[in-house]
Amino acid sequence: xxxxxxxxxxxxxxxxxxxxxxxxxxxxxxxxxxxxxxxxxxxxxxxxxxxxxxxxxxxxxxxxxxxxxxxxxxxxxxxxxxxxxxxxxxxxxxxxxxxxxxxxxxxxxxxxxxxxxxxxxxxxxxxxxxxxxxxxxxxxxxxxxxxxxxxxxxxxxxxxxxxxxxxxxxxxxxxxxxxxxxxxxxxxxxxxxxxxxxxxxxxxxxxxxxxxxxxxxxxxxxxxxxxxxxxxxxxxxxxxxxxxxxxxxxxxxxxxxxxxxxxxxxxxxxxxxxxxxxxxxxxxxxxxxxxxxxxxxxxxxxxxxxxxxxxxxxxxxxxxxxxxxxxxxxxxxxxxxxxxxxxxxxxxxxxxxxxxxxxxxxxxxxxxxxxxxxxxxxxxxxxxxxxxxxxxxxxxxxxxxxxxxxxxxxxxxxxxxxxxxxxxxxxxxxxxxxxxxxxxxxxxxxxxxxxxxxxxxxxxxxxxxxxxxxxxxxxxxxxxxxxxxxxxxxxxx
Amino acid sequence: xxxxxxxxxxxxxxxxxxxxxxxxxxxxxxxxxxxxxxxxxxxxxxxxxxxxxxxxxxxxxxxxxxxxxxxxxxxxxxxxxxxxxxxxxxxxxxxxxxx
Numbered sequence: 307x308x309x310x311x312x313x314x315x316x317x318x319x320x321x322x323x324x325x326x327x328x329x330x331x332x333x334x335x336x337x338x339x340x341x342x343x344x345x346x347x348x349x350x351x352x353x354x355x356x357x358x359x360x361x362x363x364x365x366x367x368x369x370x371x372x373x374x375x376x377x378x379x380x381x382x383x384x385x386x387x388x389x390x391x392x393x394x395x396x397x398x399x400x401x402x403x404x405x406x407x408x409x410x411x412x413x414x415x416x417x418x419x420x421x422x423x424x425x426x427x428x429x430x431x432x433x434x435x436x437x438x439x440x441x442x443x444x445x446x447x448x449x450x451x452x453x454x455x456x457x458x459x460x461x462x463x464x465x466x467x468x469x470x471x472x473x474x475x476x477x478x479x480x481x482x483x484x485x486x487x488x489x490x491x492x493x494x495x496x497x498x499x500x501x502x503x504x505x506x507x508x509x510x511x512x513x514x515x516x517x518x519x520x521x522x523x524x525x526x527x528x529x530x531x532x533x534x535x536x537x538x539x540x541x542x543x544x545x546x547x548x549x550x551x552x553x554x555x556x557x558x559x560x561x562x563x564x565x566x567x568x569x570x571x572x573x574x575x576x577x578x579x580x581x582x583x584x585x586x587x588x589x590x591x592x593x594x595x596x597x598x599x600x601x602x603x604x605x606x607x608x609x610x611x612x613x614x615x616x617x618x619x620x621x622x623x624x625x626x627x628x629x630x631x632x633x634x635x636x637x638x639x640x641x642x643x644x645x646x647x648x649x650x651x652x653x654x655x656x657x658x659x660x661x662x663x664x665x666x667x668x669x670x671x672x673x674x675x676x677x678x679x680x681x682x683x684x685x686x687x688x689x690x691x692x693x694x695x696x697x698x699x700x701x702x703x704x705x706x707x708x709x710x711x712x713x714x715x716x717x718x719x720x721x722x723x724x725x726x727x728x729x730x731x732x733x734x735x736x737x738x739x740x741x742x743x744x745x746x747x748x749x750x751x752x753x754x755x756x757x758x759x760x761x762x763x764x765x766x767x768x769x770x771x772x773x774x775x776x777x778x779x780x781x782x783x784x785x786x787x788x789x790x791x792x793x794x795x796x797x798x799x
Numbered sequence: 800x801x802x803x804x805x806x807x808x809x810x811x812x813x814x815x816x817x818x819x820x821x822x823x824x825x826x827x828x829x830x831x832x833x834x835x836x837x838x839x840x841x842x843x844x845x846x847x848x849x850x851x852x853x854x855x856x857x858x859x860x861x862x863x864x865x866x867x868x869x870x871x872x873x874x875x876x877x878x879x880x881x882x883x884x885x886x887x888x889x890x891x892x893x894x895x896x897x898x
Contacts (some may be wrong), residue, residue: 457895458896461896463877467874468820471830471833471874474837475813475837476817478863479813482809482844485843485844485855491855
């Protein structure tokens with residue numbers, strides 16, 4: 307039997323290959339190192355991530371549709387999302403640099419999850435889509451359970467695995483029904499065959515795929531796992547998950563719907579409208595009554611996924627461009643906020659409870675100041691990246707005639723403003739500063755009293771905070787260059 | 800076997816698995832139920848691959864089975880980690896995260 311091996315352009319998967327090589331290198335090197343020294347391997351991981359980013363950069367302008375026999379598509383949409391994912395991965399590595407609890411296994415899982423996310427964003431075939439979601443999920447299950455001392459971390463891992471496997475089952479069933487309806491696995495073939503007409507199999511298929519990906523994107527009503535997992539996982543992992551997973555899953559959802567099911571858009575668009583409105587409102591409303599900052603940021607992340615779906619529901623080039631711009635802005639402000647949380651964590655215990663932050667400004671003026679910038683950007687106050695990004699989404703929605711969604715977005719943003727300002731107020735509130743903490747200082751206070759946060763942030767956290775502050779202002783005050791780079795290149799995939 | 804019969808059988812298996820995953824509190828039973836969902840998917844792929852005379856669906860089944868094995872390996876690892884030192888395998892015992 308003759309098997310013809312087609313000629314592949316291996317350069318297209320260079321970013322993925324470099325990440326795989328870095329992870330193997332870290333794994334092998336860790337065998338010859340003592341446990342305390344393993345943290346230094348973060349340098350190797352960081353080099354791998356930067357090299358992968360450079361490889362992505364070199365692919366800019368050399369796009370390829372349906373490479374590797376239709377398995378992946380390298381377009382500017384996938385490349386831009388790839389940069390966001392690598393940015394989050396680099397932040398996760400830097401944040402954990404000085405954390406002696408997280409050894410080589412942490413770095414390996416981060417690198418492998420990043421690889422899966424890049425693949426997920428590029429997948430143009432149902433097989434690669436499934437492999438991408440699993441390659442990114444399996445390391446994340448382990449990462450969520452990595453915190454050595456807290457039972458909550460192991461609990462988060464179990465809940466994440468169960469929800470992940472369950473949602474993958476739903477996604478797979480949707481893929482199987484789509485295959486049954488069209489006989490094709492490549493997204494472009496699926497799209498072409500559905501152009502001739504579609505039956506109930508295809509309708510059910512696309513609905514189940516949206517639900518399956520909705521779980522990964524933590525859209526309401528498929529969000530229930532996210533707050534538990536975000537709170538339980540080590541903060542560096544939460545920062546990585548909240549940005550990179552969201553970017554990758556959004557890219558996959560957009561590509562699947564726009565390439566695979568463009569002719570069924572009258573079926574999935576109402577579904578997206580409902581999910582987007584519900585996600586924006588429920589995410590912000592539930593964030594209102596959180597007493598844990600990580601849970602609050604988790605619900606805020608859910609709401610932000612809703613804004614992204616609004617951009618997707620516009621089904622225009624502007625909408626897609628707005629979503630990428632939003633993801634860039636979201637990456638900076640969210641990584642920064644989580645970096646502050648991670649930096650204020652004590653040995654073995656996390657700076658998690660909102661009460662820990664009462665009067666923070668008077669103890670850590672710089673950290674609190676940076677946090678204010680991130681929170682105001684998340685609330686989309688003008689002069690920040692969050693504002694410009696949300697404005698673009700609003701423009702896209704209005705241009706597409708989605709008036710109801712645009713109205714819901716504005717209302718949800720106003721609720722969100724209250725959520726974030728509440729945290730800002732807590733940080734500037736001096737009243738709680740005296741009574742409970744004086745008691746804690748005496749060491750005789752009630753057991754529930756939260757001790758003040760440690761004296762200083764870790765150097766890694768400072769680096770991430772500084773870069774994030776820069777990004778938040780850069781893309782809020784001088785959005786021109788980024789707008790130009792994105793708008794000239796991002797077309798419907 | 801007619802198409803409708805296969806689809807009904809797989810839908811039954813899938814909903815049975817989905818119900819089990821939601822109704823059970825024992826993580827091991829939940830994993831078994833989820834495996835059933837995944838295998839209902841495999842049935843659909845195999846049937847249609849045969850109908851279309853297309854090898855793609857069959858390859859997909861191999862991918863699904865391989866990934867399922869990896870997923871369960873990690874899943875059981877996390878279950879052992881979380882329930883070590885506890886007497887009962889009951890998801891309701893994991894209640895430190897809520898709000």
